[in-house]
Every structure is written in C-alpha cells, then in structure tokens.
Amino acid sequence: MLRERWTELADVKDELAKRDWFMGTSGNLAIKVSDHPLRFLVTASGKDKRKRTAEDFLLVDEFGRAVEETHLKPSAETLLHVEIYRKTNAGCSLHVHTIDNNVISEVYGDNGEVTFKGQELIKAFDKWEEEAVLKIPIIRNYAHIPTLAHAFSEQVSGDTGAVLIRNHGITVWGRNAFEAKKILEASEFLFRYQLRLLEHKPYQLFKVV
Numbered sequence: 001m002l003r004e005r006w007t008e009l010a011d012v013k014d015e016l017a018k019r020d021w022f023m024g025t026s027g028n029l030a031i032k033v034s035d036h037p038l039r040f041l042v043t044a045s046g047k048d049k050r051k052r053t054a055e056d057f058l059l060v061d062e063f064g065r066a067v068e069e070t071h072l073k074p075s076a077e078t079l080l081h082v083e084i085y086r087k088t089n090a091g092c093s094l095h096v097h098t099i100d101n102n103v104i105s106e107v108y109g110d111n112g113e114v115t116f117k118g119q120e121l122i123k124a125f126d127k128w129e130e131e132a133v134l135k136i137p138i139i140r141n142y143a144h145i146p147t148l149a150h151a152f153s154e155q156v157s158g159d160t161g162a163v164l165i166r167n168h169g170i171t172v173w174g175r176n177a178f179e180a181k182k183i184l185e186a187s188e189f190l191f192r193y194q195l196r197l198l199e200h201k202p203y204q205l206f207k208v209v
C-alpha cells in the first residue's frame, strides 16, 4: 500500500513538474495511506519538486509529525493537509504556486472568493446545472502556519474542493490522486480563462454573479 501510494504521488508530482508548477521549490503534495490511524505521505520540505528521488516523501501522522526517525522535514504546510484528512474523506491533496492563481487571488482577494458561472469546466467540480455557480474561497496568507491552517480549515468541507491563499497559491483535494489533479487542472484553466477574459472585457471584474 505504502509503495503504491508513493508511486502514485511521485507520478502526479512528475506531471505537475512538467507543467512547471513547482517554481523556486514551491508546492507540496500529500496522499493518504491509512485512516485508522491517519497516516499520509507528504513531500519533504524545501526540495526541488521537479526531481524524482528516494527522499521525496515521508510518512506523517495525524499531527503532521514524521512517523519514523528521519533527517527529512515534512512540508512547512503539512498542517493544511492534516486539516483536509481530518475533516473529509479526501485521499489526496495538492498545493501549487502559479502566476495565474496568485494574480486571481489578488484581483478577487478583497471579495474573499472568486466565482465562475456558465463555464463548461466547472463540471470538474461536479457542477452540472446550467445555472450552477462555482465559488473558490480566498483566504489571507498568514505567515504563522497554525493560524493559516485554522483559516484554511474553515473553508474545508466535502471530499473535493479548492482554496486559494492570497498571493501564495492554491490547495486542492479529491477522493484520490486522479480527482485532486482534475480539480487542480480545472482551477488553473478557469483562472487563466478569467484573466484572459479581463484583458478583453475589463468591466467583467465588477460583474455580480
């Protein structure tokens, strides 16, 4: 099980790396290994996530602490992943910094959310009705990680989801790696679309959904 999950997460990491979504060692990824007790693999802190090595991940517990003696440090943002596994049945969670997610989080940050309506790709979030609205919350980028994790946790519900951290990045989760990656790709598509739209129709910024 551990080996399988490790390979699954390493493959996702390679795919996200191909998209250049790990600039400057940013980003962290996690995958659940067991529920009782909660154990998940998380990326080691400060590494170049574009490289595939035997020291990419470590196993942590329900407090985000390494389960075994190791020189590796869990991601600085492990507590956010802890909140996801504590509150939902998610099996995988992904965090990346991109220019698009940072700009969107700044443009809409004062609203506390960015909304999408009438865009086909919101179906990736299980929004199938014609009038459906997707809202992605935007939280403040607290430097104190427990405070950030608390603010993040308030926005975590359901087994799939996405939260933007202002001028920092996005964290998404899904029932498994496939679903988490789908949510991440769909989010980044929507952000790029919205930013491109604003270039052509700047008044869309003030549209109330």
Ligand SMILES: CSCCC(=O)C(=O)COP(=O)(O)O
Pocket (backbone or CB within 6 Å): 024, 025, 026, 027, 028, 043, 044, 045, 046, 047, 074, 075, 076, 077, 095
């Ligand atoms: C150099 S990026 C700043 C830290 C961060 O936001 C991040 O996503 C990576 O931190 P980690 O400890 O997971 O490597």
Ligand SMILES: [Zn+2]
Pocket (backbone or CB within 6 Å): 026, 027, 028, 077, 095, 097, 168, 169
């Ligand atoms: Zn980050």
